[in-house]
Amino acid sequence: MDKRRENLSSLINDDLLSQCIHCGLCLSVCPTYVTTNLERSSPRGRLRLIKEYADDKNKLGNIFEDEMDFCLGCRACETACPAGVKYDVLHNETKYLLSKDKKVNLKKILIKFFLNKILANPSNLKLYSRILRTYQQSWFRKMLHSSNILKNISSKLFLIDELTPQISKISSDEIIDEITLPISKHIHNVTFHVGCIMNVGFAEINLDTIEVLKKSSCKITTPKNQYCCGALHAHNGELKKAKELAKNNIDLFRNYEYEYLISNSAGCGTFMKEYYELLKDDKDYLKSAEIFSSKIRDISEFIYDNDIKFNSGKFNDSVTYHDACHLVHGQGIFEQPRQIINDICDKNFREMHNSTFCCGSAGIYNILRQNDSQIFLDQKMQNIIKTNADVVITGNPGCIMQLRYGVKKNNLNLKVKHTVSFINEQKGI
Amino acid sequence: MDKKIKSKLKEIVGQNNFFDSNEDKLTYSYDATPIFNELPEAVIFPENTLQISNIIKLANTEKFNIVPRGAGTGLSGGSIPVENSIALVMTKWNNILEIDHSNLTVTVEPGVITQNLQNEVEKLNLFYPPDPGSASVCTIGGNISNNAGGLRGLKYGVTKNYVMGVEMVLPNGEILKTGGKNVKDAAGYNLKDFIVGSEGTLGVITKATLKLIHKPKSFSTIIAFFESMKDCSKTISDIFNCNLTPAMMEYIDNTTLKCIEDYAKLGLPKAAEAVLLFEFDGREEEVKEDTNNLEMILNNNNAYSVKKAKTLLESSKLKAARRSAFSALARVKPTTILEDATVPRAEFPMLIELVNKAGKDNKVLFGIFGHAGDGNLHPTCLTDERNKNEIERAHKAFDFIFNETIKLGGTITGEHGTGLSKKEFLENVAGIPGVEMMKKIKSVIDENNILNPGKIFTTSPRCEGNLPFNNKQIKPFNG
Numbered sequence: 001m002d003k004r005r006e007n008l009s010s011l012i013n014d015d016l017l018s019q020c021i022h023c024g025l026c027l028s029v030c031p032t033y034v035t036t037n038l039e040r041s042s043p044r045g046r047l048r049l050i051k052e053y054a055d056d057k058n059k060l061g062n063i064f065e066d067e068m069d070f071c072l073g074c075r076a077c078e079t080a081c082p083a084g085v086k087y088d089v090l091h092n093e094t095k096y097l098l099s100k101d102k103k104v105n106l107k108k109i110l111i112k113f114f115l116n117k118i119l120a121n122p123s124n125l126k127l128y129s130r131i132l133r134t135y136q137q138s139w140f141r142k143m144l145h146s147s148n149i150l151k152n153i154s155s156k157l158f159l160i161d162e163l164t165p166q167i168s169k170i171s172s173d174e175i176i177d178e179i180t181l182p183i184s185k186h187i188h189n190v191t192f193h194v195g196c197i198m199n200v201g202f203a204e205i206n207l208d209t210i211e212v213l214k215k216s217s218c219k220i221t222t223p224k225n226q227y228c229c230g231a232l233h234a235h236n237g238e239l240k241k242a243k244e245l246a247k248n249n250i251d252l253f254r255n256y257e258y259e260y261l262i263s264n265s266a267g268c269g270t271f272m273k274e275y276y277e278l279l280k281d282d283k284d285y286l287k288s289a290e291i292f293s294s295k296i297r298d299i300s301e302f303i304y305d306n307d308i309k310f311n312s313g314k315f316n317d318s319v320t321y322h323d324a325c326h327l328v329h330g331q332g333i334f335e336q337p338r339q340i341i342n343d344i345c346d347k348n349f350r351e352m353h354n355s356t357f358c359c360g361s362a363g364i365y366n367i368l369r370q371n372d373s374q375i376f377l378d379q380k381m382q383n384i385i386k387t388n389a390d391v392v393i394t395g396n397p398g399c400i401m402q403l404r405y406g407v408k409k410n411n412l413n414l415k416v417k418h419t420v421s422f423i424n425e426q427k428g429i
Numbered sequence: 430m431d432k433k434i435k436s437k438l439k440e441i442v443g444q445n446n447f448f449d450s451n452e453d454k455l456t457y458s459y460d461a462t463p464i465f466n467e468l469p470e471a472v473i474f475p476e477n478t479l480q481i482s483n484i485i486k487l488a489n490t491e492k493f494n495i496v497p498r499g500a501g502t503g504l505s506g507g508s509i510p511v512e513n514s515i516a517l518v519m520t521k522w523n524n525i526l527e528i529d530h531s532n533l534t535v536t537v538e539p540g541v542i543t544q545n546l547q548n549e550v551e552k553l554n555l556f557y558p559p560d561p562g563s564a565s566v567c568t569i570g571g572n573i574s575n576n577a578g579g580l581r582g583l584k585y586g587v588t589k590n591y592v593m594g595v596e597m598v599l600p601n602g603e604i605l606k607t608g609g610k611n612v613k614d615a616a617g618y619n620l621k622d623f624i625v626g627s628e629g630t631l632g633v634i635t636k637a638t639l640k641l642i643h644k645p646k647s648f649s650t651i652i653a654f655f656e657s658m659k660d661c662s663k664t665i666s667d668i669f670n671c672n673l674t675p676a677m678m679e680y681i682d683n684t685t686l687k688c689i690e691d692y693a694k695l696g697l698p699k700a701a702e703a704v705l706l707f708e709f710d711g712r713e714e715e716v717k718e719d720t721n722n723l724e725m726i727l728n729n730n731n732a733y734s735v736k737k738a739k740t741l742l743e744s745s746k747l748k749a750a751r752r753s754a755f756s757a758l759a760r761v762k763p764t765t766i767l768e769d770a771t772v773p774r775a776e777f778p779m780l781i782e783l784v785n786k787a788g789k790d791n792k793v794l795f796g797i798f799g800h801a802g803d804g805n806l807h808p809t810c811l812t813d814e815r816n817k818n819e820i821e822r823a824h825k826a827f828d829f830i831f832n833e834t835i836k837l838g839g840t841i842t843g844e845h846g847t848g849l850s851k852k853e854f855l856e857n858v859a860g861i862p863g864v865e866m867m868k869k870i871k872s873v874i875d876e877n878n879i880l881n882p883g884k885i886f887t888t889s890p891r892c893e894g895n896l897p898f899n900n901k902q903i904k905p906f907n908g
Contacts, residue, residue, distance in 0.1 A: 018763040019760075021756060023461045024566050025753075027500060037520050039457055039501070040452050040453055040455075042456075048455055048458075049456065052455055061451070061452075063452040067452065082760075083759035084757075084759075
């Protein structure tokens with residue numbers, strides 16, 4: 001066996017691959033298959049191709065690479081798969097191998113820079129956010145938009161600009177104290193992961209999370225100088241950096257005693273719950289990764305599991321819920337947010353068609369594959385519009401950005417809210 | 430395949446509906462059948478009946494084969510490509526054309542997904558009973574071609590009981606329309622019944638009219654667990670003997686139960702030796718009475734943890750868990766060879782015993798589940814295709830099971846079709862005159878043997894034969 005094949009077969013796990021019995025039960029839940037009707041855009045098709053790639057990568061060409069990128073990584077197939085195939089692991093490993101092979105181009109350099117130099121480095125992230133905020137507040141942006149100059153120069157850049165969250169005035173970790181005490185009884189000791197995008201782009205959601213935890217009898221520890229979870233790195237072929245970030249987080253939180261580590265970002269929560277899988281070959285970290293992962297809870301999961309109730313006085317708005325892929329498929333969280341929302345808004349909850357289908361945000365998919373992303377967003381917006389709801393609730397920053405753009409694009413009078421902000425708006429417990 | 434033929438195909442269906450990259454060939458080289466696979470020369474999505482007719486005419490003149498395909502969830506290899514073939518994919522034909530409430534029929538294109546059809550007609554309080562395990566993915570065209578069954582076979586029958594009319598492009602390119610909305614029709618041969626279960630060997634189905642019934646007003650779903658197989662068998666025969674007809678009576682063995690629970694996480698007691706899942710439907714009083722009678726029988730036979738689903742969601746979760754059985758078994762071992770042995774229903778417990786014996790004698794592991802109500806068992810051998818020796822033992826076990834099944838008056842397949850994987854056993858159950866008659870029908874209708882050749886039975890090559898199509902077909906002479 002030559003060296004290349006040795007490398008491939010050790011990275012792409014043959015046992016994981018052969019677990020797929022190609023029964024096809026994943027087809028009808030896969031957004032890309034449902035859109036193209038082509039087997040190569042289905043989970044079972046992609047697994048067949050990965051198998052071929054592991055055997056001999058020279059047999060496959062651009063179509064294969066494109067299919068790997070076309071996949072949203074939404075993991076709906078994992079929910080549907082009775083055989084328990086770990087599709088996401090195989091997909092990430094393949095993307096890693098492909099990225100090693102790829103020729104360097106400007107797009108790749110930019111992604112690498114964004115992931116490794118900005119997201120992975122807290123002080124750089126803050127610096128660039130401040131620059132971005134200055135731009136967002138400036139007459140320059142207003143002019144670019146009002147005169148359609150940006151749209152004419154590059155529709156791609158225009159969309160990126162539209163999708164970028166409004167950077168908060170101050171990042172949340174500068175406001176949140178290291179220790180926050182509960183409002184009344186003290187029952188739980190929790191820590192809080194502020195995230196990277198959440199911290200600078202959605203500071204208010206982080207503050208809402210702290211408020212809700214305070215009302216839920218929690219003493220909250222929010223360590224300073226936290227790290228990005230590394231999920232975006234892993235999904236875009238930067239596995240090494242992802243592992244490094246995982247270790248940084250494990251080392252940081254090791255210093256605190258806590259029952260649960262609360263996350264309000266579906267993508268981060270899922271990835272941190274799977275650190276033990278990411279670091280399974282690292283003897284030094286395997287054990288601590290397992291402990292770290294076992295304590296991660298999504299905020300809606302925490303509230304539901306501990307039976308914490310939030311009642312509202314009067315509620316007139318009708319509400320629908322969009323399942324963030326990394327909550328419903330990544331963590332199996334489906335009932336929990338619905339129960340919480342139902343308790344609050346009584347009979348005004350309206351289920352949308354295909355609520356568990358991806359909105360097209362998918363990490364940085366909406367920037368890397370703008371046209372495809374818009375197809376999934378349009379499908380999602382149609383399903384939301386049919387419910388006639390006033391508010392759409394979801395549990396992930398990426399989905400919020402994407403859906404807010406969808407609202408703007410369709411000229412709708414619809415609010416997009418994080419579950420935890422929706423809770424915090426209600427009075428009393 | 431010759432480039433000229435490919436460009437002619439492109440002319441017929443258009444560039445957008447023609448695929449022949451390595452990636453596309455690979456991803457249409459399989460269906461849900463283990464072990465078998467073969468690359469097609471091209472993958473084609475026809476847009477209308479005329480295109481299909483033209484493709485078939487071209488195949489006759491240029492001598493290539495056509496393998497029609499739906500969602501590719503078949504379990505006997507019926508839609509796996511053959512040598513020098515194109516895959517003709519019908520999944521884009523997914524329109525429900527008409528729901529005729531007063532005549533109780535629905536007319537659909539072949540690519541309609543079975544569950545979508547069920548959901549749509551149920552909105553009108555109508556009901557389409559056949560529900561194969563893969564209902565959320567599989568298509569009506571595939572259901573008809575394989576005479577698919579499902580969980581409700583005992584009370585409601587299988588696909589053939591619901592096909593009223595079919596439109597099909599024949600192997601000479603002509604378009605056949607047979608049957609319709611008439612409940613009674615005695616005009617000539619009953620052609621539609623030839624077509625049901627013909628596995629794409631007699632034509633390409635392009636439209637179908639199906640029978641509907643009224644949706645039952647109420648139903649109840651009950652699950653029961655047993656410590657011994659004996660108690661379970663006794664329960665099954667007691668139910669038959671006291672004139673109870675559940676809409677569903679599903680058997681699940683311990684191995685399958687464990688896998689299902691690992692996937693669905695419903696909190697089922699994993700230690701149980703056997704499980705039965707029941708559903709009664711009909712008028713409310715009727716369902717109540719039947720449920721009471723069932724509970725009495727279960728009680729007499731030491732069933733434990735008997736649970737009745739309280740909500741619609743609970744009931745659908747139980748049924749969905751049962752539907753996942755086949756795929757969930759892959760949690761034990763990666764190759765799951767699922768068979769479809771079927772016996773007269775009273776012999777069902779006997780068949781389970783025989784499967785267990787076959788497993789023991791050949792040292793292979795079986796997960797067993799099936800439709801206890803209609804005698805259709807799914808003994809599933811859990812193996813690994815990378816282990817050649819074990820696969821051989823699995824085949825021996827199946828030889829034994831099939832032979833014993835036939836001795837019990839049974840058949841080699843209840844609902845999956847013969848395809849590639851069971852054709853060597855066909856003669857045992859259909860007899861030589863039976864297989865000969867099938868072959869004659871095939872050779873008269875499909876003169877050049879271009880539609881899904883080599884499925885169901887092997888048609889012996891004619892003396893003159895065709896010249897080899899490409900170099901790969903010529904084996905080097907090492908004399």
